[in-house]
Amino acid sequence: xxxxxxxxxxxxxxxxxxxxxxxxxxxxxxxxxxxxxxxxxxxxxxxxxxxxxxxxxxxxxxxxxxxxxxxxxxxxxxxxxxxxxxxxxxxxxxxxxxxxxxxxxxxxxxxxxxxxxxxxxxxxxxxxxxxxxxxxxxxxxxxxxxxxxxxxxxxxxxxxxxxxxxxxxxxxxxxxxxxxxxxxxxxxxxxxxxxxxxxxxxxxxxxxxxxxxxxxxxxxxxxxxxxxxx
Numbered sequence: 001x002x003x004x005x006x007x008x009x010x011x012x013x014x015x016x017x018x019x020x021x022x023x024x025x026x027x028x029x030x031x032x033x034x035x036x037x038x039x040x041x042x043x044x045x046x047x048x049x050x051x052x053x054x055x056x057x058x059x060x061x062x063x064x065x066x067x068x069x070x071x072x073x074x075x076x077x078x079x080x081x082x083x084x085x086x087x088x089x090x091x092x093x094x095x096x097x098x099x100x101x102x103x104x105x106x107x108x109x110x111x112x113x114x115x116x117x118x119x120x121x122x123x124x125x126x127x128x129x130x131x132x133x134x135x136x137x138x139x140x141x142x143x144x145x146x147x148x149x150x151x152x153x154x155x156x157x158x159x160x161x162x163x164x165x166x167x168x169x170x171x172x173x174x175x176x177x178x179x180x181x182x183x184x185x186x187x188x189x190x191x192x193x194x195x196x197x198x199x200x201x202x203x204x205x206x207x208x209x210x211x212x213x214x215x216x217x218x219x220x221x222x223x224x225x226x227x228x229x230x
Contacts, residue, residue, distance in 0.1 A: 001042075018045040018058060025065045028072060029133035039069060049078070054085035060103055060114050068121035072129035086118065096173050097153070142186035151180040152218040164225040170218040177217050184212045184225065197223040 001020045004013040021042040027035040043049035043066060046058055055078075057063035067082040086092075091102030100110035101118055142164065144157045149171060156167035164184065170176040187193060190212035195205040197216075203223065204215040214223070 001038075016045060018042045018062075021046070021057065021062045021066050021069075024069045025129075028069050029130040032073075032130070035069075036073070039066075043078075048081070051081065053081065054088050055081040056085040056089060057082075060090065061117065064114065064117040064121050068117065068124050068129060071121060071124040072127065074126035090118070097169050098172060140186075142184055144182060145185055146181065146183040148180050151175045151178050152182075152216075156222075162227065164223075166223040166225070167221070168216070168218070168223070169220050175218045177219060179215065180218055181213055181215050183208070184214070185210065187212055189227075192228045193225050194228045195223060195225050197221055 001015050001017050002012045003015050003019060003022075005011070017038075019042070020038045024035050024039045024042070027038070040049060043057075046062075048055040048057060048066070057066050063082060063086065067079060067086065070079045070082060086101070089104070091104060093100055093102055100115050103111055103114055105111060141159065144154065144164075144166065147154060151171050152175070153169045153171050154166065155169055156165055158165050166182070170178070184190070187210070190207045190210065193205070193212055195203055195212075195214060197203050198221065206213050206215075212225070214225075216223075
């Protein structure tokens with residue numbers, strides 16, 4: 001497996017085949033047939049392509065990449081074994097509304113890249129990673145911006161039938177009820193937008209130039225932003 005090639009010096013950094021699983025996350029949507037050969041060779045050399053019971057790769061990153069790619073390709077048996085391995089060894093942890101994997105590191109904060117990869121693997125369904133890479137179209141409509149994620153979390157931000165639906169939670173127990181704001185850009189006419197909500201203690205909306213700024217308290221609530229018919 002050539003992990004790196006210098007064309008000027010004609011030097012290859014050659015590594016065992018099992019390291020190739022690292023590249024399959026990038027290659028799978030582009031050259032699936034060749035990637036499947038690399039994927040099978042890598043996992044076979046690592047001893048996890050076949051078997052029974054929970055399975056892990058040779059480190060946390062390769063395990064989570066293997067799980068994501070396996071789920072993208074609908075390899076249900078392999079996915080189930082890798083999922084079981086992750087759940088048994090990577091410390092899935094709930095604390096209030098927050099969830100992360102500790103990976104046995106005993107660190108004060110969750111390891112970001114590893115958690116991001118495993119979260120992506122958990123969310124991937126058959127063909128989803130390939131579609132995301134090949135069918136993605138840049139979004140040009142209104143956007144939710146300036147969210148202070150240390151204070152508030154966004155569970156939903158969807159346009160449905162001309163309405164913007166936003167669902168929020170407090171980022172942690174310590175920020176419950178804290179004052180914060182969110183900004184919506186790209187609206188045709190923010191002065192004609194009406195904001196309603198459920199579960200919120202208070203909501204104030206104001207036009208700031210071309211944007212709509214919503215002042216609210218961190219917590220579980222649902223907001224609807226729609227264009228006024230008045």
